[in-house]
Amino acid sequence: MPHPQARAVASGASRAPARPVRSRPGRPPKNGDVALRESILDVAEELFARRGYEGVSTRAVAREAAATPAMIHYYFNSKRELFDAVFERRAAVLNRERMAALDAYQAEAAGETTIEGAIAAFLHPVLAKLLSGEPGWRNYLELVAQVGNKHEWGGEVMTRSFDPVIERLIHLIGVAMPGATEQDLFWAYHFLSGALLLTLSETDRIDRLSRGLCRSTDIAAIEPRLVQFAAAGFRRVCAQRPS
Amino acid sequence: MPHPQARAVASGASRAPARPVRSRPGRPPKNGDVALRESILDVAEELFARRGYEGVSTRAVAREAAATPAMIHYYFNSKRELFDAVFERRAAVLNRERMAALDAYQAEAAGETTIEGAIAAFLHPVLAKLLSGEPGWRNYLELVAQVGNKHEWGGEVMTRSFDPVIERLIHLIGVAMPGATEQDLFWAYHFLSGALLLTLSETDRIDRLSRGLCRSTDIAAIEPRLVQFAAAGFRRVCAQRPS
DNA sequence: GCCGTAATTAATCGGTCGTATAATTAATTG
């Protein structure tokens, strides 16, 4: 079963448009085609992730989605609203899964929560998306990484989408470390967040640096190490002995 | 002594162009004015950092630097070469300082190097730039953060500019941890790098998340915590007991 | 079978983009 990266963009090599030429205007005949709206979202997701918000024109999105610029205006009104739709489409899914994972862990640990366990539960849903190899999710997470490190409206967009889960995580870790200051918990999360975002962006930076020894797409190698790294970091930063 | 953020952009509120109207063409009279080339670099640095490479037009740079588009072509040939000039101008300075810091630490520790010490020496020059408040450096580092998380040509640019110092750091830590695998060292650095980049970007993400308890510009709070966090992480990831 | 509505195309508006060239003027050199 091929991934439903519907129309044109996922076809890779060949650049032939999916729907050949529907030249005359009017409502299209009801064939089994995937909704155009979703195709536009998929294409925009990929392009925004690769070239950034300003690096992508709505016309380019339309072109690759085998649509016209007017269709984007029809479904999304503006470029910015298209971006928001792309961003929030999968954020909802991810938040649900992450919340469920934290719930499940908390129930299973039953009062004996560990930092490692909480962090692992928090990270796993995201990293599993990368591991799955679904190009849609990989593009989306690459986009998240890019937005998360952007000064301009990065902070606002990320906050709006992800804060509740993160507050949950920090609270859970706080329970596992009774002595910890709130500041220390937040700062430690800040570092964890940075490490995660860089992982999501999947630059080939570490590949080059390690001369091929590590591959930035090797989630199986990253996940346990990130959990250990972050958990140890949390413990050290939040240890209340005054430096 | 005001910072030499020379021409127009640092003037903040008032939008009056620095050099009022020099309408006719020809070489300008030799006054004590700062070189236009540097002004262009300063403005480009700021704008690229705020809005990203594609989000900035060469015309906007010219406008804010009180120049014409042709001057940018005159000094830098193309937008991309302008970007590279911006990126490499301060990278050279930073690399020199970082290398010196690692040298100094290695000499001072004399065989008894610690992970904390090596990481602190590696981080301090960068964080000191942020702490200094110089807008040029803050803009530059914000730009680095953005590029470092960009899939497209991020990996290549970062590699070209920063790899030697990083190899030095990793080697130094490797000496302090004889048992460590190379892979583990590289992965741990990857996480440290992510945490650092997010810090450099100075989004107000953590400010919002912590409801003002932490401020992303508070380098004095970040520096010791990041050193501790990363050092503990390195130790844990590189501890050779097989998971 | 008619009609309102949903989905599409073509065409267009004013504006901006990156890049290039020729003309012009001041400084420098001999």
Added chain:
DNA sequence: CAATTAATTATACGACCGATTAATTACGGC
């Protein structure tokens, strides 16, 4: 002082940008 070089302006080219409108066609409900 003459000739060369460095730094600047004005102007322009062709392409692309985001957004909008009017026309067109098929579907769904009655």
